[in-house]
Amino acid sequence: MEYNFNEIEAKWQKKWADNQTFKAENNSDKPKFYVLDMFPYPSGAGLHVGHPLGYIASDIFARYKRHKGFNVLHPQGYDSFGLPAEQYAIQTGQHPAITTETNINTYRKQLDKIGFSFDWSREIRTSTPEYYKHTQWIFTELFNAWYNKTTDKAEKIETLIALFEADGTQTVNAACDEDVVNFTAQEWNAFSTKEKEQVLAKYRLTYLSETEVNWCPALGTVLANDEIINGLSERGGHPVVRKKMMQWSMRISAYAQRLLDGLNTIDWPQPLKDAQTNWIGRSQGASVHFKIEGSDEKIEVFTTRPDTIFGVTFMTLAPEHELVSQIVTHEQKEAVEAYIEATAKRSERERMADVKTISGVFTGAYAVHPFTGENIPIWLGDYVLASYGTGAVMAVPCGDQRDYDFAKHFNIPIKNIFEGVDISEKACEDKTAKIANSDFLSGLNVKKATKLAIYELEKAGFGQGKINYRLRDAVFSRQRYWGEPFPVYYVDGMPQMIAKEHLPVVLPEVEKYLPTEDGQPPLGNAEVWAWSSTENKVVSNELIDNEAVFPLELNTMPGWAGSSWYFNRYMDANNENEFASKEALDYWKEVDLYLGGSEHATGHLLYARFWQKFLYDLNYVPVDEFAKKLINQGMITGTSAFVHYAIIHFTSPSTGNIAIDTKRPIMVFYSKNTDLEKYVQDNFIKDSDLEYTIEDFKRHVDVVYVNSSDELNIKEFESDSKYSDLFSGVLEFSYLLENDKYITTREVEKMSKSKFNVVNPDAICEQYGADSLRLFEMFLGPLEQSKPWNTAGISGSHSFLKKLWRLYANANDFKAVEGAPTKDELKVLHKTIKKVEEDIENFSFNTSVSTFMIAVNELSSLKCNKKEILEPLLVLISPYAPHITEELWERLGNTNSIAFAPFPTFDASHLVENSKEYPISFNGKMRFKLELPLDLSKEEIEKTVMAHEKTQAQLQGRTPKKVIVVPGKIINIVG
């Protein structure tokens, strides 16, 4: 009976689907366990062998938990809004929904072949109106909420209005815009509706603001930072300017501290936590304001070193600072304006990248030192970023290298305020230096001086202690078509939310997916895109009268909107009324195990935590962290293959003429171990005075043309049209062969279509089966590590499965024997149970695969045919290789799926030994082994070992200084 994996796998995949084997129930006597993969964006290229790595690992864990008696939720879906489908639409005119649907179908087929235990009845797609109506609703909830710092949570906007009505701004302590003004209850009540709206906008958790974007007038679009090279668009090389646009922002900064604190409560990888901590960037210091000489204005700065305040010799403002135009003196006006214009042309990223060039200009204005009363010149410098802190710094050149460099460059005085430190070469950033030359701070260490400086600043009314975060509010508008439309229309320029009962606001049809000619986002092309506030539906733009019919928002939401709450949706995926019912949310609570790539550290994983905390504050979800434990699976890299080739041009020195047509030169493919120079000499130069030049090239060659010995299949390579450009325009080409073969060079790189190193899982499933693929992907190495794919290795896991099959087939033609197993058989089984259970709990899947191999090898040589051994063994292996184990399980006479069979219980009594093969080492080096009974005393062991002839041979007559005996472990003889 052959192991026919194709037939077996198809059979069980169909059975699981037909019986809905893995459908999770929302109530159960069993404890719950929620295993989630980061859902994929369905790209047109389909899955490669790297994608399923995490899915296989999570599937093993989900299946293991089912064996352990848990009610397991293991869903899957698609993050189906996104750029590639839109770009394809721009090129071809095909609606992104169609492209997306096609790609999803491809993905689904590929996923099904690998035998995952997903509950597909809960599938979600972020681009369907049934899903995004809830995304839109969450947006409106954010709009209708504010962050109350007193209660330290988000609240409905009504509670803020109530505070305003009672006491004005007096009792309000909110996370809000910087520029809010104070008012009394009386004043508030006298405001017009519009004025009230304008005030509230500064407090809402999502708000409109003027945000700078990279605008390319020629392309009529906004570009991302990485789409710009040297101030020109990557596509077309058109000029890019920085332009302010009204955009939605998310007040994630309100949650900065809680996002930081929450990290202590979740079991996530340390590097990922560090990345988020870094990104949030909490820094403690003080906010200080400096009066401007001869003006009522003041400049506020943030500093982490208020203790160095007596070292301030100048101030630097970002060129964009709002006070610049007010403070600049007549004499300096021209220079300042020229400087501002020059820096405006450079993007922020460019400015950051270019750290070496120091530039700046004096404003002519002076600030007043809060303690000394001295005048401090105010400069502009582009090393100060408008978007961090207040966009202004108090420059302390003796203590900050950037200030120091700036001061040196512009000959600004440097005042040394450190005790016994030489600052003639560079600034002193050492925090152990004592403060000197600083009035009341002199002689103190940094910690004490900081505390005292803040105290004195507060007393004098010049500032206070402050915590600053690097985390900025997140821009939430995209000038794209293929995203969630905002449930927003505008009345008199003020945004209005569309009520929950009228959602979804469905994405409109457009003729083309590009921005409009006047620079509006693609939705500006829609003809039916206006909101009727009387009919509560989307109507034709022609009906806009700004009385009852109003224009709708033209931007769409970013990619992270739909992925910020999807884990909650799976709990109740088909609920039409709510994003999930309270019962479902209370039952599943949070994700117990979340698997995905570490590249989402500061994107998806931060935004999702933010939304979860917000939903928690409003009592919509029962927990404020959505994933208890998270694991980052490593990348499976590809092994790219390269051909090296040289283009050779020949000239004749005697005539200066070109000997062989240079327009169609000679090309030679060569490889590492071949001698190109010699080859050219021997074949072209021989008996002539020709001179030649060599140009070297290297090119990716598709790995399908390269075998496991790195040999290139020349014929297939040459006939592939994607390399035709290589050969066109070449007079002749040849190969430098080693043993009649052309050997390619290999390099490990990220798997990608453009590198032609992609290995497709379908072909592997076809040739070796899904179980082989699953085992092999786990066997490759530790889950969290990145590792190169090597198709050749899969034969190992495949032959393991064949051995496993034979073990059962040989056991009396699949009819295993009842009756007592031998001691050895029990020992093999129980040491396997122990190891596999530990491995799965530790996510060490690679080592359990080798444990299976050892167990099957040992049981095969024991010729084991006992049901009592063979049945539990199948349960151990089934999370990894579910198809073959289901089949063998059935053949052993079981009628229920193995998926819910209880995990075998480990019994330590089967592993008890009465003797041990002791390693005998000399000075720590093992030299020979000796079998001794375990009940021997230390003295008896020492006596036996010392008497042994091999010991005497090692000692060569010497007397050992010491003999270490660790019973049950080792014997070490020193001397």
Place this chain on the structure above:
RNA sequence: GCCUAGGUGGCGGAAUUGGUAGACGCGCUGGAUUCAAAAUCCAGUUUCUUCGGAAGUGCGGGUUCGAUUCCCGCCCUAGGUACCA
């Protein structure tokens, strides 16, 4: 620069609290089976070696009876991040 992870045979990797370095698999070598191939099975495979052994986990030190594992210094690789005041 800073943060994080890592460095072990030809390759992927194992060694759970310091106790037999190289499990398991790939590849390679030899053999069995076969008319032959595939498949399967058996043996070998860190390096050097005078065949007794000796050295060996990025490099240099240290602690220890004993270090891949702990400590100090350095080198290299990968990922993240950066005029953050």
